[in-house]
Amino acid sequence: MKHQTLRPGVLLDRDGTIIVDHGYVGSVDRVDFIDGAAEAIARFNRADVPVVVVSNQAGVARGYYGIKDVELVHAHIARRLAEHQAHIDLFLYCPYHPAGVVRAFTRASEDRKPGPGMARAAASALQLDLSASWVVGDRPEDIGLAEAVGASAVFVGPGECPRPGIKSFPTLADAAPYILERCGMNTSYELPAKFPDRPYANAAAYAEAYREEIAQAWKTIDFDAFERAAAILSDAYLRRVGVFSCGNGGSASIANHLVCDHVKGVRNGTDLTPRVISLTDNVALLTAIANDLAYDDVFAYQLQSQSQPGDVLIAISSSGSSANIVKALAWARDHGLRTIAITGFDGGPARRLAEVAIHADCSNYGVVEDLHQTVMHALAQYVRQSRMTSEVISGSVF
Numbered sequence: 001m002k003h004q005t006l007r008p009g010v011l012l013d014r015d016g017t018i019i020v021d022h023g024y025v026g027s028v029d030r031v032d033f034i035d036g037a038a039e040a041i042a043r044f045n046r047a048d049v050p051v052v053v054v055s056n057q058a059g060v061a062r063g064y065y066g067i068k069d070v071e072l073v074h075a076h077i078a079r080r081l082a083e084h085q086a087h088i089d090l091f092l093y094c095p096y097h098p099a100g101v102v103r104a105f106t107r108a109s110e111d112r113k114p115g116p117g118m119a120r121a122a123a124s125a126l127q128l129d130l131s132a133s134w135v136v137g138d139r140p141e142d143i144g145l146a147e148a149v150g151a152s153a154v155f156v157g158p159g160e161c162p163r164p165g166i167k168s169f170p171t172l173a174d175a176a177p178y179i180l181e182r183c184g185m186n187t188s189y190e191l192p193a194k195f196p197d198r199p200y201a202n203a204a205a206y207a208e209a210y211r212e213e214i215a216q217a218w219k220t221i222d223f224d225a226f227e228r229a230a231a232i233l234s235d236a237y238l239r240r241v242g243v244f245s246c247g248n249g250g251s252a253s254i255a256n257h258l259v260c261d262h263v264k265g266v267r268n269g270t271d272l273t274p275r276v277i278s279l280t281d282n283v284a285l286l287t288a289i290a291n292d293l294a295y296d297d298v299f300a301y302q303l304q305s306q307s308q309p310g311d312v313l314i315a316i317s318s319s320g321s322s323a324n325i326v327k328a329l330a331w332a333r334d335h336g337l338r339t340i341a342i343t344g345f346d347g348g349p350a351r352r353l354a355e356v357a358i359h360a361d362c363s364n365y366g367v368v369e370d371l372h373q374t375v376m377h378a379l380a381q382y383v384r385q386s387r388m389t390s391e392v393i394s395g396s397v398f
Contacts, residue, residue: 006129006346008183010044011119011145013137014055014093017156017172019077021138024058026065028076036173042086043176049183050126053077054118054135054145055093061100070095090125092118113137114144116296116323119151130321131352134179136172148296150326150349154179195364213367217344220361221371226378228356229340234383236312236338237266237274244307245278246299246328247316250369252280254316254376261380269396270387277306279328299328309336316376317341318368320348329353342375344368 015021018041020032044051053074059065074091081087094113100106111117123130135146138157143166146153154175155161155168169175195213200206236243243262245255255278262276279299280286289298303313313332317325320343329350332339341347341354344362351357360371381398388396 006127008132009050009052009126009128010179011052011054011122011133011135013142014053016138017136024064025073026059026069028072031073031076033080034171036171038081038084038086040172040176041081042084043180045086047180050089050128052090052092052122053088056113057093057095058097060095061097061102061105063101067095090122092121094118113141114148116148119145119149131349136175147330148323148327150353193363213364214370217360217362217367217371221358225356225358229358230379230382232312232338232340232356233379234386237272237383240275242307242311243276244303245314246280248322251316251318254372255280258376261377265380266384269392270384272387296323296327299324300331303328303331307337312338314340315350316372317350318344318365320350325350342372
């Protein structure tokens with residue numbers, strides 16, 4: 001069955017990265033290229049690495065210039081780049097700002113960096129693997145965008161990046177060789193084949209095909225990853241550290257169900273007393289965070305209050321691309337938590353962010369969630385039986 005290959009790309013801020021940031025550059029006469037930027041973009045082009053501009057253009061919302069002006073600036077940039085045998089594969093920009101004065105553009109938007117919207121649009125248009133891609137810019141929101149989608153970040157401009165651990169370069173020209181070397185090291189991922197890909201004549205035929213899809217997807221799960229995840233959980237339960245689960249939609253149900261099987265189930269007949277908390281379970285807290293902050297923060301915000309280094313996060317996501325899942329995994333990784341992702345489809349950024357990823361290579365949500373539920377149960381039952389004697393096991397119901 002045919003798969004679609006994903007590839008790494010480079011997402012470039014505009015003002016301060018490609019052209020000089022004169023402050024709200026909304027006309028062609030204010031466009032000045034930073035030395036070496038055109039040549040750097042040409043290097044990416046020659047290496048067949050897609051290049052996308054992702055630019056906040058709050059000047060539209062603030063009434064300094066209009067959409068047409070932004071497009072004229074981008075057309076001018078494209079013409080100038082062509083003189084250097086360079087091109088941008090896709091120009092994306094966000095004209096919205098909550099403090100604007102132009103009513104049509106005065107609102108919050110997930111397209112505004114550090115929101116993930118523009119990166120996701122680029123990934124969809126150009127088949128990019130965001131977790132293998134690079135975001136380059138001169139502001140904290142560029143670094144935030146990289147974190148939101150699980151990409152790597154590079155800071156350009158004078159001095160060092162204010163965020164620790166981010167590689168800094170004076171200009172895009174200086175950063176290009178570093179990025180290109182690492183783009184070559186990244187692995188391309190393939191999107192799993194679609195199911196169903198045709199109509200079925202009756203329910204029995206569909207059920208039979210569904211059963212086969214489950215069987216085939218189960219074969220794609222890496223049992224070495226299952227072993228590593230089980231070891232992390234066994235260690236956590238022995239040390240009685242916190243284990244947090246999270247997910248959206250059907251995955252939220254699995255995250256909640258996990259608490260039952262990994263607390264009551266694992267404890268039954270063993271010497272373990274697991275501490276497992278679902279971050280999806282408190283509706284009042286979830287909606288307060290989503291309403292007052294952002295839905296992307298609903299899991300990371302709770303971890304900031306409740307977790308400690310050495311705790312464990314289990315993130316369940318069919319796509320692996322949900323912004324709140326990616327943000328929680330990134331925060332957990334950066335603050336000393338061990339991380340397990342349970343994913344499907346191509347795995348998204350979650351698959352690459354987590355310390356261990358148990359991945360079902362399947363593109364049907366029902367099948368993926370069925371397998372995730374199976375994985376959740378199997379982990380609980382394995383840990384439980386590992387703390388029981390043969391005699392106790394034979395006399396117990398699992």
